[in-house]
Amino acid sequence: MQFYVTTPIFYVNGSPHIGHAYTAIAADVIARFHRLDGRDVHFLSGTDEHGQKVEKAARDVGLEPQAFTDRVSAEFRTMLARLEVSNDDFIRTTEPRHKQGATALWTQLAANGDIYLGHYEGWYAVRDEDFYAEADLTTHPDGTRTAPTGAPVEWVREPNYLFRLSAFQDRLLAHYETCPDFVGPAGKRNEMISFIRGGLHDLSVSRSSFRWGIPVPGDSDHVMYVWLDALANYVTALGYPDRTGPLWRFWPADLHLVGKDIQRFHAVYWPAFLMAAGLPVPRRIFAHGWWTIEGAKMSKSVGNVVDPLALVDTYGLDPVRYFLLREVPFGGDGDFSARALVGRMNVDLANDLGNLAQRSLSLIAKNLSGLLPEPGPPSEEDRALLGMAAALPARLREHVGRQALGDALEETWRVIRAANAYIDHQAPWALRRTDPARMAAVLRVLADTIRVVATVLQPFMPGSMARMLDQLGVPEGERDLSALDRPLAAATALPPPQGVFPRWVEEAA
Numbered sequence: 001m002q003f004y005v006t007t008p009i010f011y012v013n014g015s016p017h018i019g020h021a022y023t024a025i026a027a028d029v030i031a032r033f034h035r036l037d038g039r040d041v042h043f044l045s046g047t048d049e050h051g052q053k054v055e056k057a058a059r060d061v062g063l064e065p066q067a068f069t070d071r072v073s074a075e076f077r078t079m080l081a082r083l084e085v086s087n088d089d090f091i092r093t094t095e096p097r098h099k100q101g102a103t104a105l106w107t108q109l110a111a112n113g114d115i116y117l118g119h120y121e122g123w124y125a126v127r128d129e130d131f132y133a134e135a136d137l138t139t140h141p142d143g144t145r146t147a148p149t150g151a152p153v154e155w156v157r158e159p160n161y162l163f164r165l166s167a168f169q170d171r172l173l174a175h176y177e178t179c180p181d182f183v184g185p186a187g188k189r190n191e192m193i194s195f196i197r198g199g200l201h202d203l204s205v206s207r208s209s210f211r212w213g214i215p216v217p218g219d220s221d222h223v224m225y226v227w228l229d230a231l232a233n234y235v236t237a238l239g240y241p242d243r244t245g246p247l248w249r250f251w252p253a254d255l256h257l258v259g260k261d262i263q264r265f266h267a268v269y270w271p272a273f274l275m276a277a278g279l280p281v282p283r284r285i286f287a288h289g290w291w292t293i294e295g296a297k298m299s300k301s302v303g304n305v306v307d308p309l310a311l312v313d314t315y316g317l318d319p320v321r322y323f324l325l326r327e328v329p330f331g332g333d334g335d336f337s338a339r340a341l342v343g344r345m346n347v348d349l350a351n352d353l354g355n356l357a358q359r360s361l362s363l364i365a366k367n368l369s370g371l372l373p374e375p376g377p378p379s380e381e382d383r384a385l386l387g388m389a390a391a392l393p394a395r396l397r398e399h400v401g402r403q404a405l406g407d408a409l410e411e412t413w414r415v416i417r418a419a420n421a422y423i424d425h426q427a428p429w430a431l432r433r434t435d436p437a438r439m440a441a442v443l444r445v446l447a448d449t450i451r452v453v454a455t456v457l458q459p460f461m462p463g464s465m466a467r468m469l470d471q472l473g474v475p476e477g478e479r480d481l482s483a484l485d486r487p488l489a490a491a492t493a494l495p496p497p498q499g500v501f502p503r504w505v506e507e508a509a
């Protein structure tokens with residue numbers, strides 16, 4: 001069964017930061033989990049390169065927009081690679097395949113009578129690439145006005161093409177009614193419904209006061225509004241308008257993962273564009289929260305922008321991936337601090353999981369010549385722990401299926417904590433003299449439990465979990481969820497155990 005998941009395409013007006021890394025890592029975990037579960041996955045990311053904001057950023061550094069976007073888009077590609085994000089494709093909105101597809105989408109909307117030439121007069125925030133009503137603005141003592149997001153607005157008056165969004169109000173509401181899972185988390189669904197019920201105005205979908213965009217078919221005085229251009233990426237990357245190509249089988253998308261700031265574009269405008277074009281709408285749009293840094297909003301002027309690659313250089317990739325998804329429930333806001341990251345590294349990773357594996361594997365190395373023992377006759381406690389471990393894949397499928405990535409980790413840690421209690425209680429080191437057969441049975445229970453844990457954690461921490469599975473002697477082709485039904489071969493020679501998660505010790509100042 002197919003599974004198509006997307007990240008938002010990133011604006012190339014500045015370098016990647018932790019917020020971008022977060023969206024990408026979360027989508028990666030979801031893509032990897034579905035692959036592990038045997039699904040035919042297509043995972044798309046890319047860059048959003050047109051519009052006034054990008055044009056201005058290029059001008060500010062004295063570059064032509066294309067040269068500038070080439071450079072910044074490459075930085076995003078590098079970020080994804082360094083974060084081990086496993087996207088299958090990367091689309092740039094300046095690529096011919098995208099321009100052709102977006103042009104075809106426009107032509108289709110116009111042919112159906114849903115785009116007409118009009119006039120726009122109102123407030124526009126370049127930073128958000130969004131239109132605002134007067135009533136939503138804050139007026140400052142110096143007379144300037146800002147949007148609710150804090151972005152400065154400017155008065156725009158120009159001839160524009162408009163999309164007949166108002167005509168889709170009822171169809172959108174009906175869709176929300178029949179597909180209760182269309183938008184998540186649940187609170188966001190209600191927010192979107194109230195926005196639609198509040199009345200939809202036709203949407204300006206072209207701009208005529210600057211040039212950096214895809215020309216409107218048949219009227220090159222206009223370029224397409226950057227959000228129509230950008231949203232189209234999810235279908236142009238599949239080959240739209242050609243619906244007979246090999247990738248079209250992935251449409252409609254199973255999941256558009258987005259930040260809460262851009263939910264409305266995805267959950268209102270995008271389905272309306274698709275309905276107008278006669279295309280099926282995505283199955284689900286899930287919005288995650290925002291990170292602040294040590295309590296403050298991240299901003300270039302404050303100088304607290306966190307570079308994800310610098311973090312990875314310092315702490316290692318998997319601790320960063322783990323921290324971001326574990327620290328806050330997915331869908332909520334979070335606060336980033338190095339202290340909290342180090343806490344998670346030392347407690348969850350080094351103590352709980354790292355020690356569990358290290359203790360179990362070194363006992364096998366020392367007392368059983370490094371050979372994986374046979375399962376013994378199970379005790380009540382063995383059954384309880386193995387039962388918890390066996391239930392994990394199904395529990396995680398459920399959590400990941402509703403994007404509850406923090407819950408998936410918490411559920412896994414429940415098993416890890418139970419395994420630590422089990423090892424303390426069974427004390428296999430003491431059984432070595434008194435009951436070696438029982439010691440072997442206990443170590444096998446532990447090896448089997450760690451195997452399940454390491455298997456289900458691969459999407460979150462691919463590198464470290466690969467190393468843990470290597471140490472358990474799990475063959476490379478036997479690491480997906482279905483392989484868990486097949487027991488490991490007894491007497492497999494395990495490599496010498498090595499710590500996977502070192503403790504982080506602050507250097508003395």
Ligand code: MSP
Binds near residue numbers: 231
């Ligand atoms: N180009 C648009 C998306 C178009 S999709 C058709 C865009 N780009 S963005 O680069 O500004 O944002 C990309 C993603 O990063 C969004 O999901 C956004 O929510 C996320 N984040 C940006 N800053 C963030 C934080 N401080 N915290 C968490 N995520 C944040 O929007």
